[in-house]
Each structure stands twice: as C-alpha cells, then as structure tokens.
Amino acid sequence: MGTNVTASRGPTGADLDVVVEQVAQDVAGLADQGAVATYIPALARVDPAHFALAVAPLDGPPAAVGDADTTFSIQSISKVFTLTLAMQRFAGDIWERMGREPSGDPFNSLVQLEYENGKPRNPFINAGAIVLADILRTCLDDPLSELVQLVSELCGEPVTVDGEVALSEAETGFRNRSLANLMTGFGNIHGDPQAVLDIYFAQCSIAMTPAQLARSLGYLANDGVDPRSGARVLSAEKARRVNALMLTCGTYDAAGEFAFRVGIPCKSGVGGGVVGIVPHHLSACAWSPRLDQTGNSVQGRAALEALIDRTGLSVF
Numbered sequence: 001m002g003t004n005v006t007a008s009r010g011p012t013g014a015d016l017d018v019v020v021e022q023v024a025q026d027v028a029g030l031a032d033q034g035a036v037a038t039y040i041p042a043l044a045r046v047d048p049a050h051f052a053l054a055v056a057p058l059d060g061p062p063a064a065v066g067d068a069d070t071t072f073s074i075q076s077i078s079k080v081f082t083l084t085l086a087m088q089r090f091a092g093d094i095w096e097r098m099g100r101e102p103s104g105d106p107f108n109s110l111v112q113l114e115y116e117n118g119k120p121r122n123p124f125i126n127a128g129a130i131v132l133a134d135i136l137r138t139c140l141d142d143p144l145s146e147l148v149q150l151v152s153e154l155c156g157e158p159v160t161v162d163g164e165v166a167l168s169e170a171e172t173g174f175r176n177r178s179l180a181n182l183m184t185g186f187g188n189i190h191g192d193p194q195a196v197l198d199i200y201f202a203q204c205s206i207a208m209t210p211a212q213l214a215r216s217l218g219y220l221a222n223d224g225v226d227p228r229s230g231a232r233v234l235s236a237e238k239a240r241r242v243n244a245l246m247l248t249c250g251t252y253d254a255a256g257e258f259a260f261r262v263g264i265p266c267k268s269g270v271g272g273g274v275v276g277i278v279p280h281h282l283s284a285c286a287w288s289p290r291l292d293q294t295g296n297s298v299q300g301r302a303a304l305e306a307l308i309d310r311t312g313l314s315v316f
C-alpha cells in the first residue's frame with residue numbers, strides 16, 4: 001500500500017515574502033557577472049543593476065522583491081505566448097513544421113537549420129518562433145493584436161509593444177532575416193518573410209513587468225486554467241506539453257544545465273527575464289539584464305535555483 005504524500009510543499013503568504021527576500025540576498029554577489037545584450041541597441045541602454053523576483057503561487061498572494069513592477073523587454077519569453085496562441089487557434093499540425101528536440105545550439109544559429117532542411121528543432125529557438133509567427137499569420141487576421149490581447153488577459157493589465165525596441169530589432173536583425181529567408185527557401189515559411197519577421201520582432205518587444213509575467217503564466221502551473229479568472233487557456237494536455245518543451249528547450253543550449261540546476265520548466269529572454277513554472281504550485285519570473293554566454297540571465301537563473309532550493313519545490 002502506498003502512503004499518501006501529496007501534502008502541499010513550499011511556503012505561502014508571509015513565509016514566501018521572507019523566501020524571496022532571502023533569494024535576493026543569495027544572488028546579490030552575482031550582480032557584476034555577465035553582460036547586457038548589445039546586439040539589439042535598444043536593449044544595450046537598459047540599466048544592468050536591475051534585479052527582481054516575482055512569484056505567483058496558486059494558493060496564496062503573490063510575493064516579490066526588487067524591481068518587480070518595472071517593465072522590461074520580454075524577448076524570447078514571448079515564444080511561450082505565441083506557442084500558446086498557435087495551440088489555441090491553429091487547426092493544423094504545428095509539429096509538421098518544427099520539432100520538439102533541444103537544439104544544443106545558440107538561439108539564433110543557422111547551421112543546424114541548413115542541415116535539417118529548414119525545419120527548426122523546436123518552437124523556442126528563433127527559427128521555430130519565426131515559423132510560429134508564419135503559422136499565426138495563416139490562421140489569424142491580426143496576429144499581433146490577438147497576441148497582445150491574450151497576454152493582457154493573462155496578466156490582467158494592458159501590455160504594449162515597445163516600438164523603439166521593435167525598430168531596433170528590425171534594423172539589426174540580420175541573423176533573423178537570414179533564418180526567415182533560409183526557411184522560405186526550404187518552403188517552411190509560407191507567407192512574406194518580411195511580414196512574418198515584423199510579427200516576430202514586435203512580439204519580442206512586448207514590455208512587461210516581472211510581476212505581470214509571473215502571474216500571466218499561472219495557467220501553466222494550473223493544468224491550463226488561468227488561476228485568477230478561471231478561464232481555460234489550454235487543455236491540461238497542451239499545458240503539460242508546453243511545460244515539457246520549456247524544460248527541454250526553453251533556455252537554448254543551456255537547457256541541460258537549467259534542468260540540472262533549477263529543475264523546473266523555464267523560458268529565458270535576452271532582456272534578462274527568466275520565467276519558471278512549478279506545476280500545481282507556482283509561476284515565477286526573475287529579471288536581471290546581465291547575461292551569460294548562452295544568453296541567459298546570470299542572476300535570473302541563480303534566483304530561480306535559489307527559490308527552488310529554499311522552497312523544496314521541484315518537478316523531480
């Protein structure tokens with residue numbers, strides 16, 4: 001006979017407030033490590049000293065420390081939202097157009113895409129997200145507006161695209177243009193590649209706060225249902241699959257290291273945000289603009305690792 005050991009773990013309420021403060025202290029010594037992304041000029045202007053951790057538990061009030069109400073560029077974290085929107089609205093098979101395997105390559109790599117006939121390894125590298133943008137163009141009249149509306153509903157506040165960042169991306173997105181053109185050559189981008197990239201650059205330029213990001217992803221911790229509104233965002237099965245992809249592919253070629261050290265589904269962006277999900281417990285967002293060599297936030301990863309260590313919450 002098995003013993004029932006499903007009692008809830010992890011702190012809530014005032015205890016969680018204490019934990020996030022402790023986590024901020026745990027990672028303070030890393031404040032000078034890494035460098036702000038400069039390949040998108042508008043991102044290079046961000047103050048590298050920002051730090052925040054925001055946690056949205058399913059069974060209690062949110063907790064936050066640092067600059068949790070400061071907006072920043074969500075960048076690749078947007079890929080979680082576009083995958084969600086495509087899973088909601090695209091009647092075809094997303095997986096005919098991209099895989100579900102970690103790439104083991106940098107997020108903007110072209111090499112693998114050439115070897116693999118223009119089929120991206122997964123939806124969370126740039127190539128996969130560009131195909132997702134193309135898919136959204138085929139099934140939605142105004143994909144960007146629908147995306148902004150979805151994200152606004154999920155976080156309960158209106159969010160906007162930062163036009164300056166989007167312009168900066170468009171002016172310097174040479175590698176992304178190469179990816180889109182290569183995939184067009186292989187027949188895996190069906191629409192006008194420039195129009196597809198316009199959506200991709202805009203989605204990456206959505207500005208949100210860490211607190212907004214943490215609560216917007218509650219549905220991934222809650223079997224696909226938005227814990228605040230009760231609205232079903234995805235089926236439980238699809239939510240599990242998004243989590244699985246985040247765990248295996250959400251942090252580029254550091255996905256193994258993230259799984260080893262943090263051990264929960266995560267998605268990072270070069271704006272310095274990292275979101276993490278503990279299914280049935282919480283969603284969280286850490287933010288610090290200084291990145292390591294793989295494009296992941298140094299303090300962001302460390303903060304999620306410390307959060308998991310201190311709460312004992314994990315998927316393993």
Ligand code: GLU
Nearest residue numbers: 075076107126204269270
């Ligand atoms: N807009 C960025 C790019 O396309 C997103 C990359 C990221 O956040 O990892 O290069």
